[in-house]
Amino acid sequence: MTQDLERILMKNDLSDEEIVTLLGLTDPEDCRKLQERAYALTTERMGPNVYLRGLIEVSNICTANCRYCGIRKSNQTVTRYTLDEDVIVGCALHAAEKGYGSIAVQAGERRDEKWIAFIERVLRRIHAETTSDALPNGLGVTLSLGEQTLEVYERWAEACGNPGGLRYLLRIESSNPTLFHALHSTPGRFEKILEHRYEALRNLRRAGYQVGTGVMIGLPGQTLEDLKNDIRTFQMLDADMIGMGPYITSLGADMTSEGMMQKTPLLQLAFNMIATTRLVMKDVNIATATALDTLDPNGRVGGILHGCNVVMPNITPQATRKSYQLYDNKAGTEVGAESNILMERKIVEMTGRTLGLNRLGSSLHWVRRAGVAPN
Template identity: 60%
Template sequence: MKTIAEIVKQTEFSNEDIIRLLSVTDPEEAAILQKAAYDRATQTVGNNVYYRGLIEFSNICTLDCRYCGIRKSNHNVPRYELDKNTIVEAAIWAAQNHYGSICLQSGERRDPKFINFVTDVLRTIHEKTVSPELPHGLGITLSLGEQTLEVYQQWAQASGNPIGLRYLLRFETSNPKLFDHLHNAPGREKGLERRYQALADLRQAGYQVGSGVMIGIPGQTLEDLCQDIRTFQKLDLDMIGMGPYITSDGADMLGEGMMEEKALMRLSLNMIATTRLVIPDINIAAATALHALEENGREKGILHGCNVIMPNITPRLVRKNYQLYANKPFIEQEPSDTNHYLQHSIQSTGREVALNVLGSSKHWKNRTGH
């Protein structure tokens, strides 16, 4: 059997290799995996970490995903929707504080009022953030669920920045049975093949396409996670956003429990590092959920190959109501405090924050010639 030290030197990996890397628990082997992923990231995507200022502008959702704290049937969470001016002000703050990009996220809706509202917000953000430092305006990542191709195209045009246009739409798991278990609401409002079609539509509409999975779902195996990585490859993704499965008080899966936190953290870091080794030129975000498991969790994500971080710049008064999982960190921090903290913590990993930079995926650049 090959050693971990031998496997991490490879550039091509068998399923057996991937499962072996995902299964690492020995501290010495874990250190070898971490260093290999960090070094591979340095070689392929550089020493920079890119900001995506996260604006969670509404927790109103029309869907009932069983794992989610803001699902439609959770009647204990106060619902909110930020107005246009508040969202735009947050975006302008990001631009003035040298963030190259933001991420707009909300619960999933498909009604015309919502679609047109987002369109208007995108146009205004672009108009207000073009500057000598950001000649194309802020980069925009949208995380607004499944929409039609026509809606994706409408939003792409409104963003005004085709070289900084991204969409994050996680498929959560490539195991169809697990996917259905996560979404077994009446009418099967989500399907895995439909999700893959939406990702194809995003590619057609010109987005840098991002997806990802939850790690440690009850019933998930290492073989499932290996197939998730193979699915990342098959979809030819430009960026990955994935994190640990953490239960939520408002969800419908509390009775199924979750992995012990230390083991879940180890598995999550293994998944990040292995993905970096297998697909070296993509952007990988250090999920805030890592920090819910362990202090300095996001920094550990960076040490295992992540090169994107998403500081929460949502107004603090409503931030507590956008809890997709329990114990979400940084709810009470002001954006300016988060900024200072992140600069220091990212530098502690040996990386540098790239300011006034779109931070587009190198994989996307290689794929498109940009």
């Protein structure tokens, strides 16, 4: 494999068969070569910085019933909450003071006007109150608030007030229609349909966002061919950023009986997927997922070593973090915001990277398409 692998790793464009080969690597030496190539390409195309996105988990109230998720509507054991407007803005101010450059606003999925207007109002305040000499356009904002209409995306984009740091993460979870349906097959007011997901991603592009998507890795019934097709879907969508991680079961979900992969092979598969996505997509932002740390204490370090260039320290008030468990044993729920930024600094230093403080860290893929200066 070694000579063939070295040839594959140096190619600019990979075939479907070659992508499947890289995803399926298990030999430690082969995996090391893949990791080193992905890290080198990240340095070459993206530079040495790892960018911060301070994660604010605004609410765990959700109208959806996705079978894999711990905050699904039907989970009666979770304590529901929505953070106060002042608390959310306070988290954003903390991020700005610590040099994060950007935040990520995440919540369960809702589409009622009261919620839409609440988010709009919060975003206006965040922009107004974080504009400074260090951040002349305020914090960059990544929203992860599910499928909405084009009009809602446009309202939130205008409220963010920072078109150079405007991002939205809407994961597809799987591009395999059968798998997607199995993950979202519970009937409800907002039952998920894969084509609707794609239309929402197209609407995000129309509304001016840097568009992010991603999948779960190691799903029951998922194949290497499925993961290869996921990467091809990222290309088809012309994604600017990717957020993906290993599938981990949740006791509050509806899939525990289907089990999950053993931790060691699952972690390697996740690393292979990250590295291969970097080789194919080249200049997109890729976040190192907290779920990697749930599999291994140095999981996010491994993510950066395999091609990730974004970290997302949790700056949500500690009192509510245990109520935002999308999967079991989520890492980072026991430490406060101050400890998290120190942890991220340590993680980045361990990988030979530097923190891109007071930088929006926008996707270079988007920067080149938009014809603007890197920020």
